[in-house]
Amino acid sequence: MTTWTVGQVADVFGVTVRTLHHYDEIGLLTPSERSRAGYRLYTDEDLTRLQQIVVYRRLEMPLEQIATLLDSDEDAVAHLRRQREAVMTRLDELTDIVVAIDRALEREMSNEPATTEELKELFGDGFKDEYQQEAQARWGDTDAWKQSAARTKRYTKADWAEVKAEMEAVGAAFVAAKRSGEPATSEAAMDAAEAARLHIHNRFYDCSHDFHRNLGDMYVADPRFTKTYEDQEPGLAQYVRDAIHANADRHAE
Numbered sequence: 654m655t656t657w658t659v660g661q662v663a664d665v666f667g668v669t670v671r672t673l674h675h676y677d678e679i680g681l682l683t684p685s686e687r688s689r690a691g692y693r694l695y696t697d698e699d700l701t702r703l704q705q706i707v708v709y710r711r712l713e714m715p716l717e718q719i720a721t722l723l724d725s726d727e728d729a730v731a732h733l734r735r736q737r738e739a740v741m742t743r744l745d746e747l748t749d750i751v752v753a754i755d756r757a758l759e760r761e762m763s764n765e766p767a768t769t770e771e772l773k774e775l776f777g778d779g780f781k782d783e784y785q786q787e788a789q790a791r792w793g794d795t796d797a798w799k800q801s802a803a804r805t806k807r808y809t810k811a812d813w814a815e816v817k818a819e820m821e822a823v824g825a826a827f828v829a830a831k832r833s834g835e836p837a838t839s840e841a842a843m844d845a846a847e848a849a850r851l852h853i854h855n856r857f858y859d860c861s862h863d864f865h866r867n868l869g870d871m872y873v874a875d876p877r878f879t880k881t882y883e884d885q886e887p888g889l890a891q892y893v894r895d896a897i898h899a900n901a902d903r904h905a906e
Contacts (some may be wrong), residue, residue, distance in 0.1 A: 659695075828889065
């Protein structure tokens with residue numbers, strides 16, 4: 654009968670001698686033979702058990718649970734089937750992790766600011782060079798403009814797509830509130846106004862409720878802003894302006 658020393662077993666299975674001694678001490682894997690000098694000797698049957706232990710440990714199974722499984726009446730085929738099922742489950746989990754990492758890596762590797770062409774593609778008529786130039790001429794010296802420029806210069810096309818989705822969600826909330834007959838002073842309308850303020854505050858520049866009032870006034874004073882809202886719903890520009898003022902009053906209380 655072939656026997657193996659502790660050192661030989663450790664080399665073959667990639668475990669430490671200390672680990673094998675520990676398995677012996679807790680009764681998980683006790684070598685079947687001893688040399689005349691009293692050293693541990695492992696038989697082929699012992700190695701089969703160790704192979705099962707190694708696989709279960711790689712599946713992060715506790716030693717106590719491994720001992721219970723190995724001391725049961727199950728044969729080697731049952732153990733292998735259980736191990737295969739566990740490994741396949743882990744493979745599915747690891748595959749999902751790899752996909753998530755690849756997506757994150759793709760985002761990081763393509764983390765380039767959006768181009769003018771990409772912004773035009775996203776926003777259509779809502780983005781025009783002359784609008785940008787006029788806005789910079791009017792507000793370029795303000796802290797709000799500088800803060801917005803510092804933030805948005807790093808925005809990727811994906812970031813701008815999120816910005817657009819948030820804007821559309823806010824617009825839809827205003828439209829829904831107005832169409833349902835809610836007055837501009839209603840909770841629904843004021844909540845939409847607060848969402849609009851937070852969108853500006855989080856995405857572009859610090860936007861206080863008082864500053865938001867000024868924006869609301871501009872929505873009805875500037876025909877181009879008015880048209881943006883009127884295209885969504887007749888009378889929406891005034892409704893948005895009034896909701897913004899009502900929301901500012903609510904937060905001033």
